[in-house]
Amino acid sequence: MAHILMVESWVGASGNILPPLLKDLGHSYTFVTRKPSHYQSALSTEKHAVFRYADNVIETETNDTPGLIDAVKSVPFDGVTTVCDYYIETAREIARAYNRPCPFPAEVKSVRQKHLMRQAIDKARLPNPAYRLASTWAQVEAAGAEIGYPLVLKPVDLASSAFVRLIQNAEDLKSAYNDLEAFPLNFRDQPRDSVYLLEEYMSGEEVSVESVSCNGATTILGVTDKSVTGIPYFIENGHMFPAKLADSVRSGVTAFVLDVLKAVGFDRGVAHTEVKITNDGPRIVEINPRTAGNYIVELVERVTGINLMRAFVDLSLGIQPELKAKGTGVTSAAIMFIVPPQGGVVKSLTGADTLESDTNIVRYKIEDCVEKELEKPIDNACYLGHVVTQDKIGFNARAYVENAISRIDIAFENTEDKL
Secondary structure, eight states: EEEEEOOOSSSSSHHHHHHHHHTTOOOOOOOEEEOOGGOOOOOOOOHHHHHHOOSEEOOOTTTHHHHHHHHHHTTOSSEEESOOOGGHHHHHHHHHHOOOOOOOOOOHHHHHHHHHHHHHHTTTHHHHHHHOEEEEEOOOEEEHHHHOSEEEEESSOOTTTTTOOOEOOOHHHHHHHHHHOOOOOOOOOOOOOOOEEEEEOSSSSSEEEEEEEETTEEEEEEEEEEEETTTBOOOEEEEEEEEOOOOHHHHHHHHHHHHHHHHHTTSSEEEEOOOOOEEEEEEEEESSSOOOOOHHHHHHHHHHOEEEEEEEHHHTTTOOOOOOOOSSSOSEEEEEEEOSSOOOEEEEOOOOEEEEETTEEEEEEEETTOEEEEEOOOOOGOEEEEEEEEEESSSSSSHHHHHHHTTTTETTTTTTEEO
16 A cells, blocks of 8 residues: 655644554554654554554654655655644655645645735735734733723744633733743644734634645535633633534534635645624634544544544545545534643542443543543633533533533642543
8 A cells, every 4th residue: 555754743632543554544653743742642652653553764854844854865755645734734845745635735834824815814805803913012911902891812833722811901902911921832843823813703603614625626524613711711611513413503514615625736645624693604623624523533434434534644645535434323423522620640540440331422631630630721721621512412412521520529729620
């Protein structure tokens, strides 16, 4: 079969799903990383999947694209891929240099960079929330006054909702600005773009649209719901596929996403497009030019039988993916994450013993976090585990998983909090 060059990875969901899938499909891969220790969890001694399944590992500087292109010249690869947002443009450059396929569009930068996406939507004359770009505190302050509060402040090139903040007033804005100014490098030690994106706060239900584009044609697989916690941060704590929406709302959302994907030049790849359903109609939150994280690909497969990660692999090798849905007997599937309510040393985690006998649960995972010190939760990297449920007759999977998570208690030293 084929040999794939994998440039870095997410540590979480997709990073654990892709490696064994490649082996199951008969493929092999070389994993390229600048920092193997990044993949070692403080809550586990197990070697990460990207290393366990790799045929070869190259340790080299992946933040130097010209140097990386040279470093892999002796690797006989058939395609290039990554599931880590910070290396999507790098993978695209390697593919271009060696004339190999990859699962990303040529203009992927206009998708991944949030401000460029907004500008492309404007250019296509599609509706956008009010937004401003700024580089200095004076510009940020003025932009906040123009948009009005509440608003959302975003870095334009980070991922996993990192440093995305709900801003209620000028004091919040200054605090969020200072936090980002103190973070000049991203989580992979790359210089962060200094542009700030300020957007009006959009009220309404948030969903995501899962799609696959190949040869200029886009197939919508469905719409996923989303819940968040941790305000003023936006930590995703749960999803259900498919989202329980009226048919007219669902069709309006998917039609709008198709128009936006065309506007940003997304003609190849898997897209996870986040949308707010406002009183004025659907509006884009952001477009992720790769498979959805948080095990949404698993939820999609449980309901439709379509393996989005396999489609991603096929696109990495220049193969037209098979996207025909088939009956699975499952009508909805959901996941919720264990999000710590605070930072500190975990004294105990109880309630896990109630999960095994719950017939609505198809699987769960809980990290060994007792007596471990946790950072303050500010993004999706804070999870202590997850629970997956499914329903065979309706849209009850989310209710099932919310009930399961409600039985988990986390106590911290000197204080106790229930999720």
